[in-house]
Amino acid sequence: xxxxxxxxxxxxxxxxxxxxxxxxxxxxxxxxxxxxxxxxxxxxxxxxxxxxxxxxxxxxxxxxxxxxxxxxxxxxxxxxxxxxxxxxxxxxxxxxxxxxxxxxxxxxxxxxxxxxxxxxxxxxxxxxxxxxxxxxxxxxxxxxxxxxxxxxxxxxxxxxxxxxxxxxxxxxxxxxxxxxxxxxxxxxxxxxxxxxxxxxxxxxxxxxxxxxxxxxxxxxxxxxxxxxxxxxxxxxxxxxxxxxxxxxxxxxxxxxxxxxxxxxxxxxxxxxxxxxxxxxxxxxxxxxxxxxxxxxxxxxxxxxxxxxxxxxxxxxxxxxxxxxxxxxxxxxxxxxxxxxxxxxxxxxxxxxxxxxxxxxxxxxxxxxxxxxxxxxxxxxxxxxxxxxxxxxxxxxxxxxxxxxxxxx
Amino acid sequence: xxxxxxxxxxxxxxxxxxxxxxxxxxxxxxxxxxxxxxxxxxxxxxxxxxxxxxxxxxxxxxxxxxxxxxxxxxxxxxxxxxxxxxxxxxxxxxxxxxxxxxxxxxxxxxxxxxxxxxxxxxxxxxxxxxxxxxxxxxxxxxxxxxxxxxxxxxxxxxxxxxxxxxxxxxxxxxxxxxxxxxxxxxxxxxxxxxxxxxxxxxxxxxxxxxxxxxxxxxxxxxxxxxxxxxxxxxxxxxxxxxxxxxxxxxxxxxxxxxxxxxxxxxxxxxxxxxxxxxxxxxxxxxxxxxxxxxxxxx
Numbered sequence: 001x002x003x004x005x006x007x008x009x010x011x012x013x014x015x016x017x018x019x020x021x022x023x024x025x026x027x028x029x030x031x032x033x034x035x036x037x038x039x040x041x042x043x044x045x046x047x048x049x050x051x052x053x054x055x056x057x058x059x060x061x062x063x064x065x066x067x068x069x070x071x072x073x074x075x076x077x078x079x080x081x082x083x084x085x086x087x088x089x090x091x092x093x094x095x096x097x098x099x100x101x102x103x104x105x106x107x108x109x110x111x112x113x114x115x116x117x118x119x120x121x122x123x124x125x126x127x128x129x130x131x132x133x134x135x136x137x138x139x140x141x142x143x144x145x146x147x148x149x150x151x152x153x154x155x156x157x158x159x160x161x162x163x164x165x166x167x168x169x170x171x172x173x174x175x176x177x178x179x180x181x182x183x184x185x186x187x188x189x190x191x192x193x194x195x196x197x198x199x200x201x202x203x204x205x206x207x208x209x210x211x212x213x214x215x216x217x218x219x220x221x222x223x224x225x226x227x228x229x230x231x232x233x234x235x236x237x238x239x240x241x242x243x244x245x246x247x248x249x250x251x252x253x254x255x256x257x258x259x260x261x262x263x264x265x266x267x268x269x270x271x272x273x274x275x276x277x278x279x280x281x282x283x284x285x286x287x288x289x290x291x292x293x294x295x296x297x298x299x300x301x302x303x304x305x306x307x308x309x310x311x312x313x314x315x316x317x318x319x320x321x322x323x324x325x326x327x328x329x330x331x332x333x334x335x336x337x338x339x340x341x342x343x344x345x346x347x348x349x350x351x352x353x354x355x356x357x358x359x360x361x362x363x364x365x366x367x368x369x370x371x372x373x374x375x376x377x378x379x380x381x382x383x384x385x386x387x388x389x390x391x392x393x394x395x396x397x398x399x400x401x402x403x404x405x406x407x408x
Numbered sequence: 409x410x411x412x413x414x415x416x417x418x419x420x421x422x423x424x425x426x427x428x429x430x431x432x433x434x435x436x437x438x439x440x441x442x443x444x445x446x447x448x449x450x451x452x453x454x455x456x457x458x459x460x461x462x463x464x465x466x467x468x469x470x471x472x473x474x475x476x477x478x479x480x481x482x483x484x485x486x487x488x489x490x491x492x493x494x495x496x497x498x499x500x501x502x503x504x505x506x507x508x509x510x511x512x513x514x515x516x517x518x519x520x521x522x523x524x525x526x527x528x529x530x531x532x533x534x535x536x537x538x539x540x541x542x543x544x545x546x547x548x549x550x551x552x553x554x555x556x557x558x559x560x561x562x563x564x565x566x567x568x569x570x571x572x573x574x575x576x577x578x579x580x581x582x583x584x585x586x587x588x589x590x591x592x593x594x595x596x597x598x599x600x601x602x603x604x605x606x607x608x609x610x611x612x613x614x615x616x617x618x619x620x621x622x623x624x625x626x627x628x629x630x631x632x633x634x635x636x637x638x639x640x641x642x643x644x645x646x647x648x649x650x651x652x653x654x655x656x657x658x659x660x661x662x663x664x665x666x667x668x669x670x671x672x673x674x675x676x677x678x679x680x681x682x683x684x685x686x687x688x689x690x691x692x693x694x695x696x697x698x699x700x701x702x703x704x705x706x
Contacts, residue, residue, distance in 0.1 A: 006510060009510060017497070206491040206492060210487065211510070213460040214482065214483060
């Protein structure tokens with residue numbers, strides 16, 4: 001069998017084993033639910049902003065209708081107005097839920113009946129309308145020409161000119177950047193840990209030695225990384241598909257245009273990031289003597305992932321800061337920071353090929369180093385190796401095993 | 409089965425300051441069962457790992473049928489490491505078939521070979537069980553199935569008999585005989601010297617990374633001082649002045665002489681006859697246990 005054939009076989013076994021596990025099904029469903037939830041819930045909240053139904057009790061209140069409508073439109077508050085003949089009926093309708101509020105106006109008072117509480121925007125709309133009517137009435141009674149006063153009271157328009165306006169969908173972009181970084185952080189550490197665990201399992205169960213008699217360490221390693229990576233990609237694809245379907249069904253959110261750039265960028269960054277991190281995680285997994293040590297040896301790797309994610313908050317706050325740009329070129333931080341910077345639109349075109357070059361070189365170096373550590377540490381049967389010990393093994397030969405375990 | 413011959417040539421390897429292999433050379437011919445014997449740390453596992461390509465020795469070569477071992481050759485090798493290990497959560501049939509596929513079998517052939525071997529090793533009823541559900545002895549059988557499933561030309565088994573009950577020892581012995589009869593070269597290590605003696609025509613004794621002895625039992629015997637029992641109706645003084653011998657013991661059963669290699673027994677016989685009537689004259693047959701002790705302590 002050729003080399004890729006063996007790698008494919010190893011990858012196939014990884015995928016089968018993972019698909020048989022219960023955890024992956026739970027995780028897939030959970031991820032899909034989170035994505036669907038993120039799309040549907042805002043939709044539901046939007047739908048719940050149905051017009052507030054206001055009953056206008058008596059002729060004074062009913063006379064306010066044009067003012068109320070104008071004010072509500074200005075305040076971007078949706079209202080439906082209906083006339084109610086008397087207070088008793090109005091209260092009944094409020095109690096039964098037919099109306100959200102009932103407005104009655106006395107000689108110098110106004111009252112709003114609500115069931116429990118009043119939305120502050122609606123309250124402001126009502127207050128402004130009542131005030132305006134009251135003012136007109138008082139001016140009319142005092143014989144002062146209403147129109148002149150009102151003209152005098154008209155505020156001088158103050159125009160704000162933004163010299164460097166943010167994109168109109170700035171908020172959406174920030175949310176997309178954060179969501180991408182979070183998803184990247186969670187998925188890379190999840191699948192990375194899966195790689196480390198898989199390697200550690202083969203080492204601690206001593207399966208590695210039987211495998212290495214037939215398969216090259218590089219084939220075993222790349223097969224494992226590919227298998228787990230594809231499983232992860234499949235999981236993400238299911239989640240993304242669920243999200244798209246949910247979006248189509250509820251027509252809820254207007255997906256910002258930047259997302260359509262972000263999606264392929266995210267996938268490319270995920271693949272690159274996963275390759276970089278998976279090999280590091282694999283090498284870490286090969287260091288352990290017992291399965292329980294995996295968490296400990298992978299800690300430093302997880303830390304890089306976490307820092308990358310946290311720095312996205314800085315990217316959002318200071319997208320143009322020089323240090324942010326410089327730091328984002330650091331390969332371990334790139335998978336989280338790059339999609340965020342793309343989402344925010346603060347990235348110069350020349351940066352992308354440079355990022356790709358740096359990442360490509362880093363992956364190449366990582367594969368070389370990790371394969372060496374992996375091949376050396378895998379059949380070492382002593383206590384857990386330190387990173388330092390493992391990195392010192394540069395000659396393709398297993399480290400001294402005699403001092404800790406008998407080499408027979 | 410295309411028969412081949414394994415050649416291990418002057419292997420040297422160090423682990424830090426420890427010399428693990430210091431010029432190990434030997435061969436295993438097609439259809440031959442060779443026992444690799446030596447104390448813990450002598451270099452048996454390191455040698456076997458070098459043969460399997462798991463470890464790259466500092467110096468020396470391992471050849472198969474006269475050429476350096478390539479990847480395709482290695483696919484025709486079967487290996488059972490000292491530290492057993494398979495996927496605990498994988499079902500037996502899937503597991504054994506997976507290893508067959510890693511050795512180049514297609515899916516159908518791998519499945520049928522896996523089934524055949526599991527049945528032969530008495531696990532036919534348990535093909536869909538997970539490895540972890542099996543007893544230690546049965547897990548050993550699966551390990552053996554993994555080593556054999558692809559019909560290897562070379563079998564390298566590191567302590568295959570360790571932890572087996574007498575019945576399983578017999579079963580494994582039969583499998584090894586059968587493989588050798590089929591033309592496979594078989595190399596195995598063991599501390600159970602009686603077993604090695606029973607199974608192997610040829611033995612390689614390693615000590616401190618060197619080959620101490622390599623040959624058939626008869627050849628090894630010839631290289632070591634032999635024990636000769638002579639009963640003469642006379643005091644043992646006749647034997648004291650003989651060249652190339654020394655008296656190990658003397659009692660009513662006669663004298664037990666240790667005879668150095670190359671000493672002519674006829675001279676001893678004539679000396680005995682000169683002393684008196686010879687009632688008994690015979691070499692004591694040394695077993696591998698004796699030979700091994702003798703060589704390792706020398």
